[in-house]
Amino acid sequence: MFFSSKTIAAALTSLAVISGVAAYQGDVTWYEPGLGACGAYSAATDYVVALSVDQYDGGAHCYEHIGVWYGENFVDVTIVDECEGCSEYDLDLSPSAFEQLASLDTGEISAGWYYE
Template structure:
């Protein structure tokens, strides 16, 4: 009886160990969160940007757990991917170049130029009601 229980427990844990904890589908579709902005520069993707570039940082959770992510952030499949961001009836195209340590999973941290184009006044700082999609899912 004990050996049957151990076999069952081992089978359950084996299934857990081989299951992919982060499935690609959680990265597809429409994401919602807050829009914030930051002073861009050299981002996690190894690209230097300026305030007028239409670029974003995705949350570190989104960035670090994306299928194909490695310990070298420059090689993350999200680097250089396009995003369509929507807020208050406006829509812009931005490029992922960085990761945001203070962002929740669906948040985007914009360059100041992109934030102004999408949300408006930088003094707002944080705007709720953002929705966005990856323009295409990169290969892992």
Template sequence: MSHSIMSIILSMICLVVALPQIVVFSGSATFFNPGLDTCGATNTAADLIVKLSTPRYGTGENCFKDVVVFANGASVTVSVVGECPGCGLNDIDLSPGAFARLADLSEGRINVQWGFADS
């Protein structure tokens, strides 16, 4: 079994065991340069934050909700700060600090599983 398949399987097992109440979405993650975001907060690259696709962001009802993101056998909890109009339905845009917890920034885009912590 390849290393990447094993990492995905282990991530999914951790997700099921540790957080069975989360509805899981699969998509890709990129990162952005934070500043003043759609939810009205000003953030830095070190903050653990995320922007959601327009349909997942909605009309702002998800602002400041916690999201747990899994990739490469690691996880990070981030707070929703805005909308990512260019993202696909289940894609997310992380701060550099959050992305770096999951992969090297040089990767630019990674496959992730994610869900709202309180769902």
């Protein structure tokens, strides 16, 4: 059986709401990762994310996963860094993770996300 990414994103959103998992909305950009605030090196090809200072919370979420969706597209990313220029619910994704949602040329999108 085949499920479209739109169906999967809708199901994940519904599941987040039903299970009481907080779902957030924020601006999503991309950056070139390196040595992250969590203490590990990441490459542009890794599916990683930098959280805002508020969400990073001194490293409380290091190496946890979050799900990010934009329209019909979804990506699972690992928290490895802190984004000092991000507002509370904004995310900074690695290039490869961002490309799962939109073209790098887009630069910035508004997407939903939740802690997995």
